[in-house]
Amino acid sequence: MTVRRRNGSAWLLDGRGAITPELMRGMRRYSDSEELDAVIVGAGAGGATMLQRLARHGWRVAALEAGPFWNPETDWVSDEAGAHDIYWTEPREIGGDDPVPLGSNNSGRGVGGSMIHFAGYVPRLHPSDFRTHSLDGVGIDWPLSYDDLRPYYAHLEQELPVAGDTWPWGDPHPYPQRPHPVGGNGEIFQRGAAGAGIRAAVGPVAISNGRFGNRPHCIYRGFCLQGCKVNAKASPLITHIPDAIANGAEVRADCMVTRIEVDERTGLATGVRYSHGGREYFQRARVVIVAGYSIETPRLLLSSTSRRFPDGLCNDHDLVGRYVMVQGAPQTAGRFAEEIRMFKAPPPEVSTEQFYETDPARPCKRGFSIQNVSPLPITWAEHVMAQGHWGHEMRQRMADYVHWACLGALCEFLPLPDNRVTLTDVEGPDGMRIPRFAYSQCDNDRMLVEAAERVMREILHAAGATETMTIQRFAHLVGGARMGETPEQGVVDRDCRAFAVRNLLVTDGSVLPTQGSANPALTIMAIAARAADRLAAAPGGPVPG
Secondary structure (H helix, E strand, O other): OOHHHHOOHHHOEOOOOOEOHHHHHOOOOOOOOOOEOEEEEOOOHHHHHHHHHHHHOOOOEEEEOOOOOOOHHHHOOOOOHHHHHHOOOOOOEEEOOOOOOOOOOOOOOOOOHHHHOOOOEOOOOOHHHHHHHHHHOOOOOOOOOHHHHHHHHHHHHHHOOOEOOOEOOOOOEOOOEOOOOOOHHHHHHHHHHHHHOOOOEEOOEOEOOOOEOOEOOOOOOOOHHHOOOOOOEOOHHHHOHHHHHHOOOEEEOOOEEEEEEEOOOOOOEEEEEEEEOOEEEEEEEOOEEEOOHHHHHHHHHHHOOOOOOOOOOOOOOOOOOOOOEEEEOOEEEEEOOOOOOOOOOOOOOEEEOOOOOOOOOOOOOOOEEEEEOOOOHHHHHHHHHHOOOOHHHHHHHHHOHHHEEEEEEEEOOOOOOOOEEEEEEEEOOOOOEEEEEEOOOOHHHHHHHHHHHHHHHHHHHHOOOOEEEEEOOEEEEEOOOOEOOOOOOOOEOOOOEEOOOOOEEEOOHHHOOOOOOOOOHHHHHHHHHHHHHHHHOOOOOOOOO
């Protein structure tokens, strides 16, 4: 099957790669009084993929998204400060021994979700990620295997599409588009990796290298983390939403879902309550699919209490909100005599997964990956200030911005039960209780970060850096409603169906039992695509047996 026959989104856009007014005007509009086959909470990586796949299966389906329906041409700008609206910045409380800042680095607002402002980097998980307990004695084994996701990975890599070298790590595989040209930052990585004896490869990025359908070639403007105005970078807004609409799906923007209703007699979900324009509505559906991500999904489930679920929906075993993970994401920069101009080109270009698996020579389990990253000036100023540089020294380092190259690691932090989302007693502007996210690292997490920082310094010095500096940070929330073999192990099963409510699914990053050292977007989409196929093929139609 060709990509276009499976997903025509790229051919449904106009000549600039934007969603056409005709497509929006023709979008089907369902009424709340209609019982849909499915209602989806969220239109990011998991929600939009489910929407498009179920629409292709002929389902009557709508996605309710808390944020706006973005227009890249008019809503996004090549300016860091001007991009603030694309982040989810609603009030949240953080805590634990190692509190994780929330906002621009790990959540998204609007149709397309956080993939609107992700860096475009889309590696697969490794086969070992699905068996960390069996192989390494840490984490938990997934109830599905890498082989279950392999065909979905391959299909989505074609649909996004993904550009990069033939990938040598994990399950070696090619990508549908050739790698992008490498900018100054990537050249530093390649030079340093060669000098340090470390294997590196270009890609994989979900950024079109050449025209794809009606989407244009990347112009290397360097603002991928702020939204791609030219629509060369993939996000569900342009890669799956257009095809979903063309196949009869509805997207309702600016609709905040506040509660999932369950029939006390049957034990089945009946639909969702949501607010729009200051009024509350109820959308009936035979299947409810939650794809709000690792803070909002637990928040919604915990808020949906009833006599049957006094502690929150599907929370019989106190698992909702637990085992939330982040990746340790330190960034190490090096100064060079020549100008690097790291902001020119996609933020991630060159990567290594040589340190991804458990190394018996290290005192810790699992591993990390390294990419080149390209903080823009405001973010760079935050990095400099985090090192204690102020006044004249601060101005000097900002003037030197074009001479710095930067690498970033993704370290696999382990799933721990007390790293969790709970509800505070404070009501937010949406009428729901504000969530609290508590996070603490374990010794294994800290050792991985130290190991990654050593390797990044080694690469930069091998490339000729005269000095280095490192900023500590986190990235990529996953977990909070993880899948498991049994209700005692997980909130949902291998097909993303809730154990406690059989017509309720969760199809976002909160279902991941472990996270690997890979950016999670592609895996979330693959899990959602598989769940859609399994749901559509279930006996009895929209209500699984």
